[in-house]
């Protein structure tokens with residue numbers, strides 16, 4: 001590896017080589033120096049926040065040593081590199097994860113410094129916990145000081161976070177590229193039952209996990225024009241784009257430690273800042289203030305994450321974000337490639353770029369521009385390189401989420417890129433015409449340019465398919481669906497080999513070990529794996545099967561669940577102004593029924609709350625007809641329905657669903673007659689760190705999307721991995737979860753994806769009304785049972801079902817939903833042993849859904865990349 005340090009200076013560098021802290025004592029020394037030097041504080045004014053900062057700085061020091069070694073190793077061995085481009089990384093907190101993944105040199109020495117066995121499960125974390133105690137701090141409190149890095153909306157962003165964890169753990173030479181938003185997803189407040197958004201200024205207290213690389217500044221241009229020269233060159237030839245606005249992209253690096261490996265990978269997030277170039281015209285006109293203000297606007301590009309999940313909001317600033325990030329990342333990737341002095345034709349052998357949905361599609365165009373305009377490659381030679389480099393993951397089939405950008409906007413912001421898009425499309429359509437002559441319909445259906453709408457638009461998904469060598473969906477059902485619906489024509493054109501499936505996964509380090517330490521401990525004891533190797537090979541969990549009916553083991557299993565339910569009850573109490581929702585004594589025999597995810601009509605939280613209303617009304621009827629409480633409990637045993645999730649700020653129906661949940665909670669929770677047989681609670685501001693408390697506490701979780709709409713779902717995997725059972729529709733990864741854990745261990749119901757079109761057609765043209773059970777619910781709502789001040793408050797929800805075609809098929813699935821819920825009650829309350837058996841068998845067979853498996857599949861079948869193991 002090259003260096004500018006003269007050879008004779010090396011000795012001094014080596015003599016002062018930085019060292020990790022390896023013992024509690026060394027950690028404490030490091031901690032105190034960060035308190036004093038980094039924070040300029042002392043023993044007299046070190047609060048929990050300062051302790052969090054100093055701990056993180058200390059842990060980061062250790063990670064940085066391995067980070068540097070990892071980068072050096074990767075430079076020296078020069079393997080094929082993987083770049084994961086995602087506009088969202090929903091990381092959550094970093095410290096606890098780092099403590100679990102970090103390895104001190106002692107960890108390595110303890111087990112003889114071999115790469116296979118490596119460290120004991122808890123060594124560093126336990127050591128630091130004790131060391132913190134001696135310093136006068138409680139680790140739990142310190143961990144709680146960290147704000148979530150909430151740079152994502154939901155599933156897509158959290159998937160990217162699990163992926164970087166697994167890529168580091170699998171020793172892949174892989175970087176994530178994203179944006180360093182100053183404001184992550186908004187913080188949700190619930191005021192009078194309504195969602196209110198407040199800004200999430202997460203960088204308030206400086207972020208100890210980021211390393212600013214101020215020395216790297218990539219200039220990014222926008223607007224301007226293309227200089228075609230005197231004799232009007234072809235657009236296929238190298239062209240000059242004269243940008244009209246320029247900003248700088250500065251990277252902030254976040255170390256991503258692997259588990260039981262010293263590999264520490266990089267997540268590089270770009271931040272926008274003004275150039276130091278100065279508009280002299282303005283200055284000379286005495287317009288100094290305006291000239292500064294204009295520069296300041298540069299920063300707005302990375303100011304805020306767009307808060308939409310599964311929905312396109314076609315804003316100019318969003319397109320600017322996308323290009324800013326794609327151009328900066330590509331520049332970085334190309335710069336690194338050029339250092340290797342290899343031929344351009346080898347680019348795809350050196351680099352794989354995965355694009356997380358269509359948000360990074362401009363990277364495809366940008367690479368073509370770099371190769372043609374700047375590196376002067378022939379168009380076709382360049383295009384071959386581009387298409388062999390990129391691969392595209394689709395995350396949704398929903399029309400409203402498919403990205404399309406108006407030609408006028410794209411052409412104004414990125415004039416040269418629009419030309420390139422036209423040319424890409426032109427060559428593509430030539431090929432299609434050759435294969436399927438005279439099929440004008442096909443040509444217009446697959447054209448990257450949509451001509452039918454009032455304004456011509458660029459269809460980003462089509463561009464992504466054309467510019468990639470592989471396209472994948474995120475669960476089997478979803479990958480099949482995209483081939484038969486939204487991308488059908490492309491299967492015809494390219495053949496089906498270009499389309500593949502990689503079923504999503506989640507990292508068991510965060511979602512089992514970190515979120516559920518009690519269960520992790522019980523597992524490692526039971527399968528005799530004190531070093532937690534099962535977290536790397538989740539097939540080891542199948543050993544749990546033999547204890548599924550073992551009464552002693554069942555009791556331990558149940559105790560863990562009880563502990564986690566208590567922990568969630570404590571959190572809810574805190575959020576609920578210190579008031580308990582469920583009496584402590586009743587927690588054990590109360591079924592915790594949880595639905596936490598973004599609020600969306602397709603995810604059908606409305607069906608869940610309708611189900612709660614139905615249960616409430618029926619309980620009331622029973623009581624009014626003279627039934628005793630004991631008789632009611634028999635049919636409807638104790639249950640708490642817990643909801644959580646954010647709505648996009650502009651999504652009226654989703655916000656109304658939140659209001660309905662809170663209004664129902666108001667009525668039900670205060671109904672003396674019902675006692676605490678039924679409770680409803682909406683957890684405000686659902687996020688990753690709350691999910692770590694919520695997920696382990698479920699008895700039952702709900703994954704009840706209209707069949708064919710939820711591409712995969714990943715919280716379904718998290719809940720099962722934590723011993724919760726699922727009530728769900730035959731959708732997304734639920735299908736494969738059923739296959740893995742067995743259909744006896746999941747409560748499936750509802751219509752199948754293949755029947756959805758037919759059912760929708762029926763609603764539209766032969767409206768048969770709603771079933772009686774649902775009518776009862778909707779009537780109560782309409783009569784103001786949950787909105788006494790305003791009977792029509794929830795009319796839009798009622799109308800969407802009764803008068804507007806019930807697009808999400810609530811009326812078609814409602815009865816099956818209700819009866820399946822009753823089945824759940826019966827198993828939970830009448831046959832606890834059976835329930836525990838199902839729970840244990842589920843965990844035993846959930847191994848497939850580790851994101852490690854998922855990343856291995858990407859590496860083998862899409863990236864053709866190999867791990868680079870530390871010596």
Ligand code: 7GP
Nearest residue numbers: 155156310395474710711712713714
């Ligand atoms: C989500 C899907 O809705 C979810 O089913 C899937 O598990 C997750 O991606 C990860 O693959 N999609 C999004 O979050 C999203 O915004 C549109 O997709 C771009």
